[in-house]
Amino acid sequence: MRLLFVASEAVPLAKTGGLADVAGSLPKALKERGVDAGVVMPKYGSIPESAATQMIPLATFTVWVGWRRQYCGLLKAEIEGVTHYFIDNEYYFKRGGLYGYDDDPERFVFFSLAVIEALRFMDTPPDILHCHDWQTALVPYLLRTKYGHVAEWASIGTVFTIHNLKYQGVLGTQQLMDLVGMGDEIYGYRGLEYYGAANMMKGALEYADKLTTVSPTYADEIQTAEYGEGLNGLLRHRAADLAGIVNGIDTISFDPMNDPALVTPFRNSxxxxxxxxxxxxxxxxxxxxxxxxxxxxxxxxxxxxxxxxxxxxxxxxxxxxxxxxxxxxxxxxxxxxxxxxxxxxxxxxxxxxxxxxxxxxxxxxxxxxxxxxxxxxxxxxxxxxxxxxxxxxxxxxxxxxxxxxxxxxxxxxxxxxxxxxxxxxxxxxxxxxxxxxxxxxxxxxxxxxxxxxKEDYSWTKSAKAYMALYQELAGRRKAAELSGVN
Missing domain, CATH: 3.40.50.2000 (Glycogen Phosphorylase B;)
Structure with missing residues (x-):
C-alpha cells in the first residue's frame, strides 16, 4: 500500500499546531507497519536549512490558478526515514509565517491543484491520498470533478481528517470559481455552497471516501448543532464513513527518562x-x-x-x-x-x-x-x-x-x-x-x-486503527475498479 499525506505542515519542518504532529509522526508509525507512507507539503521559507539542502528537484511545471499560469517546482527529500515531497512557489510560500495572510485561500487552492498535478511526476501514484484540514480539503473534490477524466487516478482513494472544524476555508463564491477555473457547477449537487459563500472543507466532506477526526467523542460532537459549525447535517449524512481516532504522541522524543530538557530523568519515581x-x-x-x-x-x-x-x-x-x-x-x-x-x-x-x-x-x-x-x-x-x-x-x-x-x-x-x-x-x-x-x-x-x-500514548494504537481504515478503503476502491464504477 502506498500512502501520501497531503498536509500544510509537518514536524520537524513546519509547525503551528497538532496537525503538524500528526503529519510528522503518523507516517513514521505506518512505515513501521509496512506502509509506504510519504508526505507532500509546501516548501516554506521557514523550513530548516538542514532539510532544504537535502531536497532533490524532480520536476517543474505550471499550474493554472484562475487566469494565471503559476510556476511550480516539485522537490523530494528523505526526512527522518520518510519520503517528503515539496511544492515550491516562492510567491506563495516564502514568507515569514505559515498562515494569516489575506491570500491564504488562493495559496492553498494553488497547493491543492499543484499536489494533483504533481502526481504525474511521482514514480508511482499513491493508492490513497490522506488530506488534512481545510488547506487540503479541495484535493478530494478536484480529483473527482475537475480531474475526474484522468483514468489512471480514478482508483486513488481519499481520506480527509478534520483536526478542527472551526476553520473551514470559507471565501466568496466568485473567488473560488475564479481560482479553480470552474463554473456554476461547483455549487450544484454535492457542491461547495455554504450560506451564500464557498466552503473549501465542504469539498472534502462531500467527496472524500473516508472521513476521520481526532477523537471518537469529537466525531460525535461535530454531528450536533452545538459543535458542527454549520456542517453538522452533512456530517450526519456521512456518519457511516466518519471515524474518530485519537492522536498519539512521539514517546521517543517525549520521554522523561531521556529528555535533555529535564534536570533529573525519571520514570515512575x-x-x-x-x-x-x-x-x-x-x-x-x-x-x-x-x-x-x-x-x-x-x-x-x-x-x-x-x-x-x-x-x-x-x-x-x-x-x-x-x-x-x-x-x-x-x-x-x-x-x-x-x-x-x-x-x-x-x-x-x-x-x-x-x-x-x-x-x-x-x-x-x-x-x-x-x-x-x-x-x-x-x-x-x-x-x-x-x-x-x-x-x-x-x-x-x-x-x-x-x-x-x-x-x-x-x-x-x-x-x-x-x-x-x-x-x-x-x-x-x-x-x-x-x-x-x-x-x-x-x-x-x-x-x-x-x-x-498503564495507558499507551504512542502512535501504535492509532496506527492500527488507521491501517484498518486504509485497508477497508483500498478493498472498496479495488472492487469499484473491477466493476467499472468510479
Whole structure:
C-alpha cells in the first residue's frame, strides 16, 4: 500500500499546531507497519536549512490558478526515514509565517491543484491520498470533478481528517470559481455552497471516501448543532464513513527518562519527579517546596482553551495552598490577566509568554497537575504529554479530553485524572480542590499516577486503527475498479 499525506505542515519542518504532529509522526508509525507512507507539503521559507539542502528537484511545471499560469517546482527529500515531497512557489510560500495572510485561500487552492498535478511526476501514484484540514480539503473534490477524466487516478482513494472544524476555508463564491477555473457547477449537487459563500472543507466532506477526526467523542460532537459549525447535517449524512481516532504522541522524543530538557530523568519515581518541581520553582522564582501542589498550563491563550473559566476564579484558586505556572501566548486579554497576577502574587503564579519547548517539557515534568478546561478540544496532545510526564490532568469532558482522561473514582480506584462536565468556572474550581485534597494522600496520588502509566500514548494504537481504515478503503476502491464504477 502506498500512502501520501497531503498536509500544510509537518514536524520537524513546519509547525503551528497538532496537525503538524500528526503529519510528522503518523507516517513514521505506518512505515513501521509496512506502509509506504510519504508526505507532500509546501516548501516554506521557514523550513530548516538542514532539510532544504537535502531536497532533490524532480520536476517543474505550471499550474493554472484562475487566469494565471503559476510556476511550480516539485522537490523530494528523505526526512527522518520518510519520503517528503515539496511544492515550491516562492510567491506563495516564502514568507515569514505559515498562515494569516489575506491570500491564504488562493495559496492553498494553488497547493491543492499543484499536489494533483504533481502526481504525474511521482514514480508511482499513491493508492490513497490522506488530506488534512481545510488547506487540503479541495484535493478530494478536484480529483473527482475537475480531474475526474484522468483514468489512471480514478482508483486513488481519499481520506480527509478534520483536526478542527472551526476553520473551514470559507471565501466568496466568485473567488473560488475564479481560482479553480470552474463554473456554476461547483455549487450544484454535492457542491461547495455554504450560506451564500464557498466552503473549501465542504469539498472534502462531500467527496472524500473516508472521513476521520481526532477523537471518537469529537466525531460525535461535530454531528450536533452545538459543535458542527454549520456542517453538522452533512456530517450526519456521512456518519457511516466518519471515524474518530485519537492522536498519539512521539514517546521517543517525549520521554522523561531521556529528555535533555529535564534536570533529573525519571520514570515512575515521585521523588525524582519532585526534584524537577524544585528545579522549576527555582528557575521561575517561586518558593521552593516539594509539598506545595504545582499546577501547570501550556497553551495558546485563547477562549477555546477555557481560560475565561480560569480568569473568573483565579483569585480564589491562588488563595489555595497551590502554585500555578503558565506558558503560552495569544489573546492580549489573557496575557494581561496572567501578567497582572504574576506581578501582584509572585509567590503563587508565574507566567511566561511565547513558545519555549524546553520550558514546556520542564513544566510537564515539574507540575503535579495539568489544567486543561477547554471549551472544545478535538483531541488535545497536552493532556497526553502531561500523563507521559506523570502530571495528573484536570480537564473538561469534551472531545479528546473525555476520551483520554478518566476521572478518579475513590470507590473503585480507577481513573487517571479529574474532570468536570459543565462549562462552569466553579465546577472547575471544585474539581481542582478535589484534586488538591487527594494530592495530600500520597498513596492515593501514587495510584492515580500508576493508572495513567498503564495507558499507551504512542502512535501504535492509532496506527492500527488507521491501517484498518486504509485497508477497508483500498478493498472498496479495488472492487469499484473491477466493476467499472468510479
Amino acid at each position: 515521585l521523588a525524582k519527579k519532585r526534584r524537577n518541581k524544585l528545579a522549576l520553582q527555582r528557575e521561575l522564582g517561586l518558593p521552593e517546596s516539594e509539598s506545595t501542589p504545582l499546577i501547570g498550563i501550556v497553551s495558546r491563550l485563547v477562549d477555546q482553551k477555557g481560560l475565561d473559566l480560569v480568569a473568573a476564579v483565579l483569585g480564589e484558586l491562588l488563595d489555595e495552598d497551590v502554585q500555578l505556572v503558565v506558558l503560552g501566548s495569544g489573546d492580549p486579554h489573557y496575557e494581561g490577566i496572567f501578567r497582572h497576577a504574576t506581578e501582584s502574587r509572585p509567590d503563587k503564579i508565574k507566567a511566561w509568554f511565547g513558545f519555549n519547548d524546553s520550558l514546556a517539557r520542564r513544566i510537564y515534568a515539574g507540575s503535579d497537575m495539568y489544567l486543561m478546561p477547554s471549551l472544545f478540544e478535538p483531541c488535545g496532545l497536552s493532556q497526553l504529554l502531561a500523563l507521559r510526564y506523570r502530571s495528573v490532568p484536570i480537564v473538561r469532558e469534551t472531545g479528546g479530553l473525555r476520551d483520554t482522561v478518566k476521572s478518579y473514582e475513590e470507590a473503585t480506584g480507577e481513573g487517571n485524572g479529574f474532570s468536570f462536565a459543565s462549562y462552569n468556572a466553579h465546577d472547575m474550581l471544585f474539581t481542582i480542590r478535589r484534586a488538591l485534597g487527594l494530592y495530600r494522600d500520597e498513596k492515593t496520588w501514587e495510584k492515580i499516577i500508576s493508572n495513567g502509566v
